[in-house]
Amino acid sequence: MSVALLWVVSPNSEFSNGTGFLDSVREGNRVPGRDRNSMWKERIKKGGRQRWNFGSLNADLRYSGLGGSRTGNGSSFAVQSSLVASPAGEMAVSSEKKVYDVVLKQAALVKRHLRSTDDLEVKPDIVLPGNLGLLSEAYDRCGEVCADLYKFGQALCIVNYGISGTVGAFKRTDELVDGPNASHITPQALDRWEARLEDIFSGRPFDMLDAALSDTVSRFPVDIQPFRDMVEGMRMDLWKSRYMNFDELYLYCYYVAGTVGLMSVPIMGIAPESKATTESVYNAALALGIANQLTNILRDVGEDARRGRIYLPQDELAQAGLSGEDIFAGRVTDKWRIFMKKQIQRARKFFDQAEKGVAELSSASRWPVLASLLLYRKILDEIEANDYNNFTRRAYVSKPKKLLTLPIAYARSLVPPKLTSSSLTKT
Numbered sequence: 001m002s003v004a005l006l007w008v009v010s011p012n013s014e015f016s017n018g019t020g021f022l023d024s025v026r027e028g029n030r031v032p033g034r035d036r037n038s039m040w041k042e043r044i045k046k047g048g049r050q051r052w053n054f055g056s057l058n059a060d061l062r063y064s065g066l067g068g069s070r071t072g073n074g075s076s077f078a079v080q081s082s083l084v085a086s087p088a089g090e091m092a093v094s095s096e097k098k099v100y101d102v103v104l105k106q107a108a109l110v111k112r113h114l115r116s117t118d119d120l121e122v123k124p125d126i127v128l129p130g131n132l133g134l135l136s137e138a139y140d141r142c143g144e145v146c147a148d149l150y151k152f153g154q155a156l157c158i159v160n161y162g163i164s165g166t167v168g169a170f171k172r173t174d175e176l177v178d179g180p181n182a183s184h185i186t187p188q189a190l191d192r193w194e195a196r197l198e199d200i201f202s203g204r205p206f207d208m209l210d211a212a213l214s215d216t217v218s219r220f221p222v223d224i225q226p227f228r229d230m231v232e233g234m235r236m237d238l239w240k241s242r243y244m245n246f247d248e249l250y251l252y253c254y255y256v257a258g259t260v261g262l263m264s265v266p267i268m269g270i271a272p273e274s275k276a277t278t279e280s281v282y283n284a285a286l287a288l289g290i291a292n293q294l295t296n297i298l299r300d301v302g303e304d305a306r307r308g309r310i311y312l313p314q315d316e317l318a319q320a321g322l323s324g325e326d327i328f329a330g331r332v333t334d335k336w337r338i339f340m341k342k343q344i345q346r347a348r349k350f351f352d353q354a355e356k357g358v359a360e361l362s363s364a365s366r367w368p369v370l371a372s373l374l375l376y377r378k379i380l381d382e383i384e385a386n387d388y389n390n391f392t393r394r395a396y397v398s399k400p401k402k403l404l405t406l407p408i409a410y411a412r413s414l415v416p417p418k419l420t421s422s423s424l425t426k427t
C-alpha cells in the first residue's frame with residue numbers, strides 16, 4: 001500500500017542520474033535559478049503543485065482557542081487566557097499566544113507566496129552542485145531516514161518528497177537528544193545545528209540531506225521559525241525534566257511536535273476547494289502535533305520516569321493528590337486513574353480539533369494524515385484498555401486494528417472539504 005501511495009503522489013525523479021553531488025556541494029557550485037525553476041515547473045506539471053486557499057488575515061478565533069473555547073463545553077480544563085501569572089506574580093504571555101503568533105506568521109507567509117507565485121518565484125539560489133541529477137539522490141536519502149521513522153512520519157514522507165526533506169531534518173534533530181548519541185549532545189551542538197538551519201534556509205546546504213531541505217524550502221512557503229523552535233525544544237530536553245503546569249507542557253509539545261505540523265502543511269497544501277481560513281488549517285496542524293505528543297507522553301510515563309523525567313503538569317498532579325514519588329513508584333491507584341482520564345480527555349480534544357483540519361488538506365494528503373491521526377488516537381484507547389497502567393505496560397495498537405483503520409481513513413479522505421468544513425470556514 002505504501003509503495004502504491006508513493007507511486008501515486010510523489011513527483012517523478014526528474015533529478016535522476018549524475019555523480020559528484022557532495023563534491024560539488026563542497027565546491028559551492030551554483031545552480032542557475034532559471035534551470036531549477038523550469039525543473040520544478042516540470043515537476044509541478046506532473047502533479048506536484050498545490051493550490052492555496054486565501055483566508056482572512058484575521059485569526060479565526062472560534063477555532064484557534066484564543067479568546068474562545070478551544071476545549072469546548074464541559075471540559076475539565078479551564079480555557080487558557082493569553083496572559084498567565086508567573087511564579088513571581090508577573091503577568092506573562094501564555095504559551096498558547098506565543099505559539100499562535102508563529103501560526104499567524106506561517107499563514108501570512110503562505111498568503112504572500114500565493115500572491116507572488118502566478119509565475120513561480122525562486123527564493124535565494126541554493127548553492128548546489130552543477131549536476132541537478134543528484135538532488136533526487138538527496139531526496140532519496142531523506143526517504144531512507146524517513147523509513148526508519150515512526151509510522152506517522154513515514155506516511156507523511158510517502159505523500160511528498162518535500163515532506164521527506166523536512167521530516168528527515170526533524171528526525172535528525174530528534175535523534176540528537178533521543179538517539180544513541182544523546183549523551184554527547186551539548187547546547188553548543190544544538191547552536192551549531194541552528195546555525196546550519198539558517199544556512200539551509202539561505203540556500204547554503206552543508207550536506208546532501210541539507211540540500212534536499214534547502215530545495216524544499218525554496219519551493220514552498222515554509223517559515224524557518226518552526227525549525228528554530230524545534231531546536232529550542234531539544235535544548236529544553238537537555239535541562240528540563242519537570243513541567244509546572246500545562247502552559248509549560250504546551251510549549252514543549254509545540255516545540256517538539258507542533259512544529260512538525262506547521263512545517264508539513266505548506267508542503268502538503270490545502271485543498272483548492274477549501275473554504276477554511278489558512279490560520280485555522282495551521283491551527284489544526286499544530287493541534288495534531290500537540291495531540292500526538294501528549295499521547296506519546298501518556299503512553300511513556302513509566303519509561304520516562306525511569307529516565308528521571310516527568311512530562312506531566314505538576315500542578316494537576318498535585319490537584320489529583322499525586323506527587324513525583326507516586327509516578328516513580330508506578331502504582332495504579334484510583335487517584336491515578338482519575339488523573340489519567342482527564343489527561344486523555346485533553347489529548348482527545350486536540351485530536352478532535354486536528355481532525356476538522358484534515359478535511360481541508362489537499363486530497364493526496366488527507367488519507368495518510370487521517371490514518372495516522374486515527375491510529376495515534378487509538379493509543380489512548382489502549383491506555384484505557386490497560387486500566388491506565390502506563391508504568392509497566394506499553395499501550396500499542398494491534399496490527400489488525402491498524403489494518404482496519406486504513407480503509408476507514410481512505411473512505412473518509414475521499415470526502416471533499418466543502419462537504420465537511422464548518423467551524424473552519426471563512427465568514
Ligand SMILES: CC(C)=CCC/C(C)=C/CC/C(C)=C/CC/C(C)=C/COP(=O)(O)OP(=O)(O)O
Nearest residue numbers: 150257260261264284285288289292293357358
Ligand atoms: C491536521 C492537519 C491540518 C495537518 C497535519 C499536520 C501534521 C502532519 C501534523 C503531524 C505532526 C507530527 C507528526 C508530530 C510528531 C509527533 C510525535 C509525537 C512523534 C513521535 O515521535 P517518536 O518519539 O519517534 O514516536 P514513537 O515513540 O511513537 O515511535
